[in-house]
Amino acid sequence: MTVTMWEVRAADGHLEQLLAWLLPRLAESAQVYRSAAGEPRVVVLDPTGEVTERLAGVPAGLVARPAHAWQFEAVGNGSAGTPHLGSEQQGSGQQDSGHQSSEQQGSEQQGSERAGQ
Numbered sequence: 001m002t003v004t005m006w007e008v009r010a011a012d013g014h015l016e017q018l019l020a021w022l023l024p025r026l027a028e029s030a031q032v033y034r035s036a037a038g039e040p041r042v043v044v045l046d047p048t049g050e051v052t053e054r055l056a057g058v059p060a061g062l063v064a065r066p067a068h069a070w071q072f073e074a075v076g077n078g079s080a081g082t083p084h085l086g087s088e089q090q091g092s093g094q095q096d097s098g099h100q101s102s103e104q105q106g107s108e109q110q111g112s113e114r115a116g117q
Contacts, residue, residue: 008067
């Protein structure tokens with residue numbers, strides 16, 4: 001799956017107007033984020049890939065510079081057939097039958113000490 005990330009810096013004092021302009025133009029599946037601090041920015045994550053066409057006519061007065069867009073491919077989420085980061089660690093939470101937990105070792109040690117008394 002390819003996702004388009006579209007980012008633009010709003011002109012000073014125009015973040016809300018920019019959001020009002022772009023929100024109705026996006027696909028329902030698009031996710032929109034605005035910066036929490038610093039320069040006023042808007043980021044759109046669009047799984048349809050249509051964001052660059054849908055937002056091609058941003059009014060110049062709403063943006064401080066032209067928008068940027070990048071294409072990203074999913075790395076994986078653990079679903080079948082998709083590589084998953086850390087898949088080589090599968091089963092690492094299970095104990096090997098030849099190894100004991102520290103609790104098991106402590107219980108056996110206490111038992112042998114009692115037997116020697």
